[in-house]
Amino acid sequence: xxxxxxxxxxxxxxxxxxxxxxxxxxxxxxxxxxxxxxxxxxxxxxxxxxxxxxxxxxxxxxxxxxxxxxxxxxxxxxxxxxxxxxxxxxxxxxxxxxxxxxxxxxxxxxxxxxxxxxxxxxxxxxxxxxxxxxxxxxxxxxxxxxxxxxxxxxxxxxxxxxxxxxxxxxxxxxxxxxxxxxxxxxxxxxxxxxxxxxxxxxxxxxxxxxxxxxxxxxxxxxxxxxxxxxxxxxxxxxxxxxxxxxxxxxxxxxxxxxxxxxxxxxxxxxxxxxxxxxxxxxxxxxxxxxxxxxxxxxxxxxxxxxxxxxxxxxxxxxxxxxxxxxxxxxxxxxxxxxxxxxxxxxxxxxxxxxxxxxxxxxxxxxxxxxxxxxxxxxxxxxxxxxxxxxxxxxxxxxxxxxxxxxxxxxxxxxxxxxxxxxxxxxxxxxxxxxxxxxxxxxxxxxxxxxxxxxxxxxxxx
Numbered sequence: 025x026x027x028x029x030x031x032x033x034x035x036x037x038x039x040x041x042x043x044x045x046x047x048x049x050x051x052x053x054x055x056x057x058x059x060x061x062x063x064x065x066x067x068x069x070x071x072x073x074x075x076x077x078x079x080x081x082x083x084x085x086x087x088x089x090x091x092x093x094x095x096x097x098x099x100x101x102x103x104x105x106x107x108x109x110x111x112x113x114x115x116x117x118x119x120x121x122x123x124x125x126x127x128x129x130x131x132x133x134x135x136x137x138x139x140x141x142x143x144x145x146x147x148x149x150x151x152x153x154x155x156x157x158x159x160x161x162x163x164x165x166x167x168x169x170x171x172x173x174x175x176x177x178x179x180x181x182x183x184x185x186x187x188x189x190x191x192x193x194x195x196x197x198x199x200x201x202x203x204x205x206x207x208x209x210x211x212x213x214x215x216x217x218x219x220x221x222x223x224x225x226x227x228x229x230x231x232x233x234x235x236x237x238x239x240x241x242x243x244x245x246x247x248x249x250x251x252x253x254x255x256x257x258x259x260x261x262x263x264x265x266x267x268x269x270x271x272x273x274x275x276x277x278x279x280x281x282x283x284x285x286x287x288x289x290x291x292x293x294x295x296x297x298x299x300x301x302x303x304x305x306x307x308x309x310x311x312x313x314x315x316x317x318x319x320x321x322x323x324x325x326x327x328x329x330x331x332x333x334x335x336x337x338x339x340x341x342x343x344x345x346x347x348x349x350x351x352x353x354x355x356x357x358x359x360x361x362x363x364x365x366x367x368x369x370x371x372x373x374x375x376x377x378x379x380x381x382x383x384x385x386x387x388x389x390x391x392x393x394x395x396x397x398x399x400x401x402x403x404x405x406x407x408x409x410x411x412x413x414x415x416x417x418x419x420x421x422x423x424x425x426x427x428x429x430x431x432x433x434x435x436x437x438x439x440x441x442x443x444x445x446x447x448x449x450x451x452x453x454x455x456x457x458x459x460x461x462x463x464x465x466x467x468x469x470x471x472x473x474x475x476x477x478x479x480x481x482x483x484x485x
Contacts, residue, residue: 028314032275032306033441033452035168035459040303043283047321059083074242075316077147099125100415104132104158105346110290111162112346122411130334130341131291133326134159134278138172138271138297139426141375142368142419145176145267146183152419153271153426155298159278160425161349164287165463167279167300167473169426170433170444171307173381174273175216175266177208177226182249185267186311189239189246192230196261198223213445216266216378225261268376274443275301275309276430279461284329285322293330295322302459307442359406364416370399371423375430384434385448393431400424404466429462436460436470 025041052072056062060083062070088095098119105113105128113128136155140148156166176185190208195215197203203224205214218224231239236258240247250257271277278287278294280303285293296319305314334341359367374392375381403421408414437460439453440446459473 028308029306031442032302032308034457035302035306035442037303040283044304044317044321047324048317051320051324055080055083058087096125100154100418101136101158102414102418104162104292104349106162106349107344107346109340109344111292111349112341112344114158115348117411117414119412119415128344128346130337131293131330133285133293133295133323133330134287134298135295135323135326136298138274138277139423140270140272141268141372141423141427143268143270143372143376144183145178145185145269145272148185148269148272151270151272151297153422154418155294156278156429157418157422157425158349159287159289159292159294159298160463160465162287162289162292164289164292164294165279165461166277166429167459167461168274168302168307168433169271169276169429169462170437170460171302171442172271172274172276172426172430173384173434173443174269174271174309175212175378175382176269176273176311177212177215177264178267179249180263180265181253183267184246184249185269186243186246188311189228189243190226192235193226193228194230195264196225196227198225200261212266213382215264216382219266220378223263224265226257226264227259227261228257229259231258266378268381270375270430271426272297273309273311273315275305275307276433277301280322283325285326286329291330291333293326295319295326307444357406358409359403359413359417360409361413361416364408364413364420367399367403367420368416368423371396371420371427375423375427381430382445384444384446386435386446389431389435393428393435396424396428396431400428400466425465428468432468432470433460433462 025038029036056070056072061079062072065071099116101114101116103115104111105115111132113126114132115124115126117124134155137151139153139156140151142149142152177187177190178185187208193208195203195206203214203218205211215224255262277298277300280286280294280299281288285295285299287294297315299322301309301318304318309315374396380388380392403424406417408417434444437444437456438446438449439456440450441452460470461473462468462470
């Protein structure tokens with residue numbers, strides 16, 4: 025726990041960290057009993073320190089179906105259903121048919137992942153912050169949104185953003201000269217600066233033969249794109265870029281008010297990347313370990329709490345008159361597929377550039393935020409012409425809202441802490457040792473978790 029506290033700006037909570045460690049240990053053992061194919065080590069013991077996503081998802085899906093749950097594949101939720109007592113369901117669209125669906129429930133858990141702004145990082149292009157917008161529309165707040173500017177190293181020709189192996193890489197200019205200071209764990213800023221003017225190349229040349237065999241066995245999909253290109257990443261240079269992963273490897277997300285993963289809105293809970301990870305990571309995280317443990321643990325606690333809440337409603341659950349949680353407003357315009365794509369591009373222009381999102385200043389953040397506010401007013405009350413476009417329009421709305429919460433929080437934190445780097449405030453300010461909450465739709469607000477301090481409170485619209 026101590027090893028990562030400074031990296032995260034001392035915003036983590038050891039109580040939460042201990043709970044996550046204990047619950048993850050129990051869940052991993054439960055997976056083994058349930059039939060998860062953990063590998064066997066040289067001593068014949070089950071090796072339980074790693075999960076392979078496809079295997080994990082296959083087993084969990086099998087367990088869910090065995091429990092009698094109906095799974096709606098390719099059926100994105102577009103709106104929560106609420107009444108005076110809180111959240112009581114959701115509605116959305118079946119992508120294949122364009123038909124709408126509605127589910128009424130005693131409680132809802134948002135486990136919709138984070139927001140990577142359609143940056144083409146592997147597995148992230150369905151993560152557009154939709155859950156954040158759903159929560160905010162219901163009245164929940166977010167936390168740690170200034171820590172949402174994670175960029176991952178990736179080969180130019182690949183969408184794979186697994187960066188652990190780049191710990192053993194050396195980075196080069198096009199002429200083969202080493203880029204001094206460039207690195208995966210420390211030195212990504214150097215890589216980003218270089219990429220602004222010229223290509224960057226890498227080679228995993230700080231590995232032994234034994235390490236190379238272990239790497240291929242541990243993460244085979246990391247090497248697929250190299251094999252297809254006929255490149256040996258251990259001996260040959262290959263071009264790299266940095267893809268934005270936003271809150272997927274950042275720590276921002278829906279704020280949790282207690283250890284049940286409640287959001288403060290009755291009947292609404294959050295888990296995994298959709299929820300803030302500040303409690304165990306502070307203002308910095310990477311891939312894998314912490315994030316996977318957080319997903320397993322919060323999923324367990326949110327499920328337990330949501331079930332208890334639903335039971336507590338008793339017969340009232342069937343008597344509720346639910347309506348959509350979205351802000352009611354007249355439709356300002358119908359937008360075409362092309363117009364939606366233009367708005368997607370407009371959001372990406374604000375969040376992907378290093379000079380805005382990674383190397384932050386008051387001027388660049390404020391200017392970008394002004395453009396995002398204008399874009400929000402443009403898309404907030406728009407309507408799509410068909411079901412497919414309705415989903416994409418919702419993604420634009422969610423990405424725009426997420427970016428506004430990110431930059432409003434980044435403006436309020438006038439210091440450098442965790443992954444949040446302010447060029448105009450390069451030091452860490454002890455007086456700002458608190459978590460920031462944010463929320464709001466047409467008017468965005470930001471305040472410290474412990475209360476409102478006039479010196480840092482920010483409102484943007």
